[in-house]
Amino acid sequence: MGLNAGLVPPRADAIVKAGLLELIDYADREGDWSLRRAAAVLGLDHVRVIRWQHRAQAGRLDDAPPGPDEAAHALLAAEREAILQIAEGWAEIDRSHRKLAHRGSRLQAFYASESTVLRVLREAGLRLPGPAAREPLEPRAWPEWAELVPGVIMIYDFTHFTRAHRCVVAVIDVISKYWLATVVSAEESSTQVEVAFTRALVAEGKEHLLDADLLQELATGTVPDNDERIPVLLAISEPYWVWFRP
Structure with a gap:
């Protein structure tokens, strides 16, 4: 019954309780021991033994499940x-x-x-239809001028350092794997991306692509058609790719 494992645990099943009560009754009959003395030897509180005796008379030695049969906040x-x-x-x-x-x-x-x-x-056995199927997107054509050589295709990504409350954006050449530029900031926005790519272009010796007049024109929301000054094709996807015209 587990009586040789030391003190009786806080919760015991009905078989263990019945065995303990039988030992206490035996000590009372054969040795004239008091309930307190027998309970102390067994490592039990005498009040706990009395409560078990009352529950045994009612046939309820098994512990009742905790809480009510139904939660107060259960659905009606x-x-x-x-x-x-x-x-x-x-x-x-x-x-x-x-x-x-x-x-x-x-x-x-x-x-x-x-x-x-x-x-x-x-x-209830009901199964929802789930999200509607989306039309497949046509893959974007690979620019003819985007050659698989260093200095043409670059990628950027952010890394967050939560303890320092900082994020880092890095620009890397996809082909050569060369780390071109890094910007550390407290926020993640297009400004950090612009600064990072500006530094990357300078590091690659392509400052001539930073046309101030063109950037000012693009900032107003006007995109010139077939303008040779537009040096960059930016495709937003996952991951983020930027192609530079050689």
């Missing part, structure tokens, strides 16, 4: 029905249990978390 039957009704009417539009949870609160039909909505739908 009406709330479950409201979740299923919202899902039936809006599943094809929202297509997500997260959106359905917000939909229910906006319509004042129910107030439940996203995970609760998902659990109710699973218990």
Whole structure:
């Protein structure tokens, strides 16, 4: 019964409790020991033994599960029905249990978390259609002038140093793997990217690509067509690539 393992643990099953009570009764019958003395030898509080005796008379030596049978904040039957009704009417539009949870609160039909909505739908055997399929994007054509040689294709990326509250943007030549420029700043924005690429162009000896008149014209939102002054083609994707016309 585990009686040789030292003091009785805070929680014990009904078999151990019954065995301890039997030992205490035996000590009382055969040795005329008091309940306090027998409980002390067994490493038990006598109040705990008395409580076990009362529960044994009622046939309830097993510990009851903690807490109530149903949580006070559990969903009501009406709330479950409201979740299923919202899902039936809006599943094809929202297509997500997260959106359905917000939909229910906006319509004042129910107030439940996203995970609760998902659990109710699973218990009911409902499966949402999921996000709509997207049309495949046509791959962008590779520029004819973008040769796979050093000094033509560059890539940049940010690294965050959270303890220092700083981020670093680095510009690297894709072909030669040469680290061209680094900018350390407290924020991540297009300004840091512009400074980093400006330093990279200077490091590569391509200051002539930094046309001040062209940059001022682009800043106003005007992009000239077929202008030889435009030296850079920027394609935003993952990762970020920048091609420079040789």
